Amino acid sequence: MKRKIVALLTTAVISTTLIFTGCGGQKKSTTGGSEGKTLVYGQGADPRGLDPAYVDDGESSKVICNVYEGLLRYKKGSTELEPALATKWNVSDDGKEYTFDLRKDVKFHDGTPFNADAVVYNIERQIPPKVKKDMPYAGFTYGDVKKVEKLDDLKVKVTLKEASTPFLANLAMSLAAPMVSPTAAKKHDGNLNQNPVGTGPFKFVEWKKGQSITLERNEDYWDGKAKSAKVVFKFTKENSVRASELMTGSADIIDGIDPNDVKKLKDSKMKIFEEKGMNINYMAFNASRAPFNDSKLREAISYAINKPELVKHLYQGYADEAKAPMPDFIPGYNDKLTNHEYNPEKAKQLLKEAGKENMELKMITYSNPRPYNSVGGQKLAEAVQNYLAKIGVKAKIDVYPWKEYKTKVQQGEGDLLFYGWIGDNGDADNFLSLLDTKEIESSLNAAKYSNKEVDDLLSKARKTPNGKEREDLYKKVQEKVMADSAWYPVSHAKSMAAYSPKVKNFELHPTGNAYLKDVEKE
Template sequence: MSKKSWLFFVLLLTVSIALIACSSDDEESSEEGGGEGTAEEGGSDAEDTLVFGRGGDSVALDPIMVTDGESLKVTRNLFETLVEFGRDDTTINPGLAAEHAVSEDGLTYTFNLQEGVTFHDGEPFNAAAVVYNFERWANGTEDKFYYYQSMFGGFSDDEGHVIESVTATDEMTVEFKLKRPQAPFLKNLAMSPFGIASPKALEEMSDDEFGENPVGTGPFKFVEWKRNDRIVIEKYDDYWQEGLPKLDQVIFSSIPENSARLNALMSGDIDLADGINPSDSSQVEANADLQLFERPSMNVGYLGLTTTREPFDDPKVRQAMNYAIDRQAIVDAFFEGSAEVAKNPMPSVISGYNDDIEGYDYDPEKAKELLEEAGLGDGFDMELWAMPVPRPYMPDGQKVAEAIQNNLSAVGINAEIVTYEWATYLEKASAGEADAFLLGWTGDNGDADNFLYVLLDQDNIGSNNYTYYENQELHDLLIEAQSEVNEDTRNQLYMEAQEIILEDAPWVPLAHSTPLLAGDANLMDFVAHPTGSDLLMDVYFK
């Protein structure tokens, strides 16, 4: 049976089962997620269904409550933000706001909203909905709304909170007042986590329930979620942009192994696959039925060192870890030319990158000297956490961990590799439970603030700063850079910040990768966005 025929059969079977279930008990809920209708009810046929194979499942589908790319990959197509990035860059474009204006002092932002937009539950989108969402986030907590805390300096009761007020000045106009200028404010608003959700749905459901039954204004609406298997979204017929989306349905299929995902693509079981091993790129390019996509590099893969845990509370130990690890060998072995060795916490494509920094060379003898100075000349035992899923910034966390383990052994450090299921891994690492952990970051908005402040500032301990690293001098520099509107001055501040981070060494930066995807040769208008969250409303099959 061909892939398309097989999909059609599965869709018919799904409809039959759904009708039987509804007739027997309309109130019965599914632990696999809700959603109205099915692919066939929406008029879908197999030719208009995109099956997107990915390395892991989502954590949740409420964009404000997640930080992982597998969740935002889906929510990007269910929710929309006030302003949007360009199709292939991080320039600011109209979104749910048709127009915006900024006051001369940079403290007031006024947004005129799009007319005729509705949420997937039929409720109208308006200024009151925007205010509701921002009030929900501003009155939240760090264990729920990580991104809000990271991008806007905390919550409403926190001294560093940037937003003073959000007001609906009329039905379709929203005014933001800031306590101080924030240079990346518009870019922050364009980030996927700040997708506007239906107030009615939020009121009717708990946060956890909404995370499994999301309701936004995006081109696609949620249908079903089978954990560790698939998420199905379908065309929203009342979408406000005429003629979009072009697909009737998208199925996000979880296939953890990179090689298995490529095989599924080659056999026609899926149409698009991310996490293609660099070593397989030539095989894709040689196949006339496939095409290769390169995602612009805007990421970093790193080994985080939890600075509140012994012996990593000693900067000399952290510096020794940096000298002990052969970054170039890791890049050569596992990225095969599709990455550059990292020396800073952000990639060179970001404005403010400090190229004068030399970084840490691979120098096992220097590592041993520093360990001796720290009173650990005989080495020590530690846990090294390896990611259980491939990510754009690290194709194979287990193999990278094994290479690091071997490097550390050469300087007397005994590293035991441990791992957990992806959601648990993130939860435990963010709670500071790891000695050292492999992780990474794909930039959300193309600004240095999104790397340095979000990942390494003391404001974000417990959210995106998994290392629990804090430095008051660094904090003051990063807040000053946020508030500075002169680009040259901002860049100089960020260069100084990278020098502090280099000396304190809370990370071992490993690589800035160029992630690879592959797709069916008939797949048209797919654009791999540098943020890692791809909008699929323009995609179709020729």
């Protein structure tokens, strides 16, 4: 089941030419309309919502990617682009105009035709003047869009303010980019968080909060019917309970695998999916206010943590130490960085120089497991708390359920917080933009870190075609944010899930999503 990680990087090859045309589609499934069983997928928490314009979390994304589609999509097992709701596209010589030919005879689940009007509606609702403050990915995905125009029923043109190398890759993401039914959106005041309607292989049935979401097969899906008649996303907070549900048959697939549960899952003949993860698990300093608007204090805390010991103890070989804000296989990764080594005496010295001996601070964290942190935020926070105690720093920990935690982060609560990111498209910009000042308002910049030099480098890199020049710009960004101790990168989790031997064709995508159209249960 192993795949070559180089497949993640083929998006870079696609983007190097500013004129690109994609065409064709995938083979259609021949699965009949009444066949198939119910597939139960266990995860650690409810989605925050089911409108791709209003969420930014993995729990939401896993459901969304099975209900909605974008103009482009990723090929199986990679971030290489291929047609989806657009059959082909062209980019102007100056990289500012993108023309898309749309797929014929596609309908949303409510019967609304998919056409140029739908595309215009979906993009316009996420750009000024209609964009809302609670659309976290809007600026990230469509921030460079100047206008979108209908050329005819099945052709649209998107004009950018300036060239943007990641733009095509962003259109395949499962957040912001997927197309929602304009009819349904208008019916529900522009927000489909509770009433999702897309064009994808599964249709929404119901959401029992704190328990489950049920989807059913879209019998009219343009790319062949799904192999499972229904999918139930079941929400179980505790890792060990979720593992037990898999072993007893009340779940068919689970993610958020605790390293302590791997052996018993294998002993029970469950299958383990394991890949190198396109993610980052990090500790963020609230850089917007004292005390951590001072980079020297951020540096002091960084020296206090024994990363090799922490990662080995918590993740038991199922995560790698992080030395930068992104994984080492992403183009532009800086392998020359020197990580903050464990040096508690230096940490104490820096605290003394800053007059902060015996300082007290507040940590906030999340209670559930995350794809980038399988043991959950509380265990990670407690490990850091113990290291800080050794240098005389007293840290209080407040733990919140995931949805509430996201709100607390947005509100700027806490001096230290724990967060992470799953790569959306295999591009360095997708990771490093989390440290861009403009993403503070969107909440993607959880540290509220701001550095004009970093912002300028990121802006220049987005306009630069793929290649050495662009990669060197991202290497400089990493140098600066690490020297500034903007984050404390902890680890890169292996992408893991477990599933019953009765389940066929399952794998996690490098983006962390589970595309379930071709997954079936014997």
